[in-house]
Amino acid sequence: MEDQHERVPVDGRVLVEEKVPVEQLVPVKRVPVEERFHLEERVPVEERVLVEGRIPVEENFDPSVMGRINEDGYESMSGSGNLDGGLEDEQETLVLERPAKKLKYHRHTQEQINELETCFKEWPHPDEKQRLDLSRKLNLEPRQVKFWFQNRRTQMKNQLERHENVMLRQENDKLRVENVAIKDAVRNPICNHCGGVAMLGNITIEENQLRVENAQLRDELSRICGLAEKFLGRPVTPLASPIALPRPSSNLELEVAGNGFGGLNSGGTPLPMGPLTRPGMMGVEKPFNSSVFVELAVTAMDELLRLAQADSPIWMTSLDGGKETLNPVEYMRTFSPCIGLKPSGFVTEASRETGMVMINSLALVETLMDGSRWAQMFPCVIAKASTTDVLSSGIGRTRHGALQLMHAELQVLSPLVPVRQVKFLRFCKQHGEGLWAVVDVSIDTALDGASINSFVNCRRLLSGCVVQDLSNGYTRVTWIEHSEYDESAVHYLYRSLLSSGLGFGALRWLATLQRQCESIAILLSSTVPCEDHPVLTQAGRRSLLQLTNRMRDNFCAGVCASTVRMWNKLHVASLGEDVKVMTRKSMNIPGEPPGVILSAATSVWMPIMHQQLFNFLRDERQRSKWDILSNGGPMQEMIHIPKGQTSSNCVSLLRPNARNQNDNTMLILQETWADASGSLIVYAPLDVASMRAVMTGGDSSFVALLPSGFAIVPDGSSGYGDDWSGKLARGSSNKGSGSLLTVAFQILVNSLPMAKLNVESVETVNSLLSCTINKIKSAVSSA
CATH class of the missing domain: 3.30.530.20 (START domain)
Structure with a gap:
């Protein structure tokens, strides 16, 4: 049970108590029982009577004199917690003189508040060990840390209760308005012919119900017109009289009128609109109501603009100044959730x-x-x-x-x-x-x-x-x-x-x-000099880039289980939980070899910064340390197409080291890029005949390839700043930080599409993954 007597203000101030010497406690005369209700009149104004051990919050006291203090409050000295129970005639009451000094407060620093907020996200109910560790880290008393967490939990609870009360109050007001409108429509029916007041005896129940619904629709129309004014930024006039409502056409400026919403043409003249319909089953059209989506979009737009312009305390900046995260407490205090409360078990990132x-x-x-x-x-x-x-x-x-x-x-x-x-x-x-x-x-x-x-x-x-x-x-x-x-x-x-x-x-x-x-700007610029091989024409350059984009997209589709490619996930007992193996059958698919394709991917932690790891893997001179396609030697870069201001963002055509003249039949197409969020290296082996046709401007869609590569990201344990490009060029690192490396291979295990996959093929791909990762670890640890 949280302490109810010692509350610390939310802004971080802590009440510091001062002890009063015993000599300042002055006994007073005994008060008769029959005068116990006039006790305050018998004591001078400048003195205060402490009855039943109750101590005013604003006064200083000595706990040893006034009674025992437990964690939940103060214990009464008289043994009775009720003033109406009376006072014994022989009991003396102590009078505490008003102290001369004012209260002292302690205000937390901004760094302490930020650290407390961060810890509150992870564990809002810290145990005693966590409170002690946090107090030593922030140079605070354990009681101050305890009270801060108690007040923060109370504040969060109150905010949620206030939000729920506001939502319930709005719903109640809405129902009340609808009820009044329905009663008014029933009491004052309108004649459909003359427009005057109709007698209830002259209309049927069906007609009366239609008129009630008509009144509701008019109220809804007025509300939507007000919403459309926010949506369009200009007023929309509701319909003044009932007319024949045509179906909306394609030349209307606004097509959200699923509920009688009036659209606007190019001249700004109000146009009548009927219920928006959508094709249903068996060709039958059915109406739907889209006003809730319009209202949600307008509310979200307003909140986006406010968040884009807001500063502290809604947005908290990291210590290195490179990241802005949302303060959940200030956000809940300022905004109302657009789509309801957070589901159980979900976490928030902003x-x-x-x-x-x-x-x-x-x-x-x-x-x-x-x-x-x-x-x-x-x-x-x-x-x-x-x-x-x-x-x-x-x-x-x-x-x-x-x-x-x-x-x-x-x-x-x-x-x-x-x-x-x-x-x-x-x-x-x-x-x-x-x-x-x-x-x-x-x-x-x-x-x-x-x-x-x-x-x-x-x-x-x-x-x-x-x-x-x-x-x-x-x-x-x-x-x-x-x-x-x-x-x-x-x-x-x-x-x-x-x-x-x-x-x-x-x-x-x-x-x-x-x-x-x-x-895009660099590739479209006509001032970029052509550094390519003489056989690479402008058309060949465009065809080569199209082939590279397809290679990159196929690589991403093989790593993640998206619906872009219909992969079948394999469950093999010999594989680890971190290795995902998928397979699919390729048959008459342009740009892919026919047969059974196997994709294997896994992610591991590497004790090296992601910039250093990226520089090592993209270096063609270090390729022989991990790539079996290099034939044990460095590779030669034949073509280099820049795609960014740094040399790391490019498309390259590599030639492996040839052991003899007959081995010059394979080339490697590779794309590399890096930015502040991570880096990527994708490559695929291709035969020389196919690449020769692509470089002369031929169609690249017929070239079959199976990509492999690496995705490298920081491990998230350290902050990041704006100087990532400089770190990438220098290869600098921070101690204690690492990176996450994803390795993925796509291999044709059988050229027959209807063939069955055997266990040996899976074990071979898994062995290739393990061998490549071990070689990379060995190379970077010895560097």
Whole structure:
């Protein structure tokens, strides 16, 4: 039971008690029993009487004199806790003189508060050992740590209760208004012919019910018009009189009128709109109500703008100044959850990043609102994306006011992290010249009211970006990621990575966007000198890059169990729990060899910084230390196509060391890149004849390849800053930090598609994984 007598204010102040000498305690005369109710009148004003051991909070006292003090409060000296019980005639009452000094308070420093907040997220009920360790670390008394946690738990409980009370009060008010409207409609029915008051005796029960429903629809129309005013940024006039409502056409500016919502044409004239319909079964059209999605989108947009402009205390900055995370206590105090309370067992991650991107706002908005282009812009983050419903295509020919329902599969390149299946609303709105905002928020129901998430391992709360054009041709992007996920489904190696925001946080989204935009700008620039082999034409360069993109996408699909490729997971007793082996049959698939394809992947922790590990694996001179394709010697880089400002972001064509003239029949196509969130190395062996046709501009879709490679990310145990590119070039490291390495191979184990997979093939691939990892560990430990 929490202490009810010694409460510490939430702002960190601690009441310091001062003991009063016994000499200052003055006895008073005995008070007769019959005058016990006039006790205060017999004592001078400047003195206070302590009855039954009760001590005023604002006064100093000596616990040894006043009575025993236990953990829950103060024990009465008289043995009776009720003043009405009377006082014995022979009992003396002590009078404590008013102390001259004022109360003393102790205010926690900002560093102490931040550390306490961090610990509160992990264990809100610390035991005695944890409190002692925390008090020594923060230079506080154990009692101060104990009281701080008690008050924080009480504050969180009160906030949740206030939020529930507000929601219940709003629901109660809504029901009360609807009840009054229904009663008023019943009392005052309107004649359908003359528009005047009708007599109840002149109408049937069915007609009266229709008029009641008509009144409800009018109230709903007025509410939606007010909502549309926020949605469009300009007023919408409700219908003044009942008219024939045509079905909405494709030239309407706003197509969210599933409930009688009036749209606007290009001239701003109100247009009548009827119920929006969707094709049902057997060709029968059925209406649906989309007002709840419109309201959710408007609320999410308002919250996104407020979070993008907010500062401390809602956003907490890391000590190195490189990461901004959301303060959950301040967030709950300021905002109301858009989609309900957090499910049991879920944890929250929320981060914000701001940076400049080499793209204009209109191009970025168009990319985000198109499912396929959005997935291409974030190739290693998004496994699959699509637009399932379009509620609004925007006003005019712009994306202003566009609202659509989307589905996406988000991934971290590791078999130990499950793919996140999310279905959400995406709302785009222009807030000024060159200023746009795009917001996402998860939903649990489809447009027809059916459930679309019977079981989800992730909920994407308010997430999105605010985009603003700059005068130098760049765009300032503020990215916010806020989600809740089931941590129990994540392997313990990757839990720190996800909680730090490096897995699905704002840093990874913004870093990927910056790298992709920089790569596109460099590849499209005509000023980049051609450093390629003389046989590589511009058409051959474009064909080679298309082949590289397909190689990278196939690699990502083989690491994670997304729905891009229909893999069958194998359960082999001899394999470890951290190794995932999948198989599928390839038959008449362009760009893949026919037969049975086996994919094996695993993730391990490496005692080396991810920048150093990336530099070692991409160095063609060190290739022989871990790659069996190198034939025991260094490789030669034949073609180098830069895709970024650093040399690490490139596409290369490598030639292995040839032991004799007959071995010059294989080349290795490789792509490497690195940014603040991690790095990637993907390669695939190809025959010389196929590559010669690609380099001369031939179609690359016929070239069959099976990619392998590495995905490297920090282990999440240390912070990160903005100087990641400098560390990458210098190869610097921090003691005590490591990296997470994912190794994946795709191998053709049988050229016959209908052949059965044997155990020897699985053991061979597993042996290849183990051998490669051991060679890498041995090489980096001796470096």
